[in-house]
């Protein structure tokens with residue numbers, strides 16, 4: 001069995017505890033306006049234009065985004081990093097795109113990683129069949145679970161999908177006994193108004209179980225905007241500025257009222 005992956009990040013320190021290897025799996029059912037990995041959205045391999053500069057000269061070449069990996073390929077990569085992973089109490093994270101879009105490969109990869117003694121994490125938008133989550137729960141130590149907006153209409157408008165199933169899956173995982181870190185992208189003009197943040201805080205309080213270990217606030221940034229040019233896509237966040245440190249601190253203080261640890265960043 002093979003999985004389609006568009007990037008492998010070694011020495012990752014933002015996708016779960018310790019030093020990790022993060023596999024970015026290709027394909028996402030959402031189309032968030034702020035996505036900084038647009039090359040991860042299509043579920044197929046695609047050629048992208050890579051532009052590099054030396055002095056004032058510009059060079060461009062086509063390269064493929066998306067390569068098929070076997071479970072053995074995954075384990076070989078992990079084995080090379082085992083010392084760092086073990087010493088730092090790290091592990092492996094499947095991110096994307098949306099890793100749940102390749103459920104059979106993901107399940108086999110998780111089983112193989114668990115058998116080899118690795119801590120496993122899934123970074124998910126929450127948008128997948130609840131049966132797919134049920135099938136991987138046993139082999140997943142940590143879920144990094146995105147909550148973007150509580151209003152269905154607003155969620156739909158900016159991500160292209162409803163949030164109903166996402167919130168149901170969140171409740172399902174909260175009862176699983178597995179560790180969960182909620183990730184909230186803080187997107188100016190979308191989900192950062194006081195009323196919505198208050199409601200989100202109340203939602204987290206009313207649903208929390210012992211599984212919920214942390215809230216990560218991910219401030220909007222424009223680092224991925226150059227990729228849109230390379231993909232010949234229009235970047236819909238050109239006129240949006242990142243939230244200030246002061247604003248992020250205020251939001252952090254609000255979410256500390258949940259009684260859960262809060263961190264700014266992944």
Ligand code: SF4
Nearest residue numbers: 028030032035097125
């Ligand atoms: S869920 Fe993540 S990967 Fe998918 S479109 Fe949104 S930001 Fe991009």
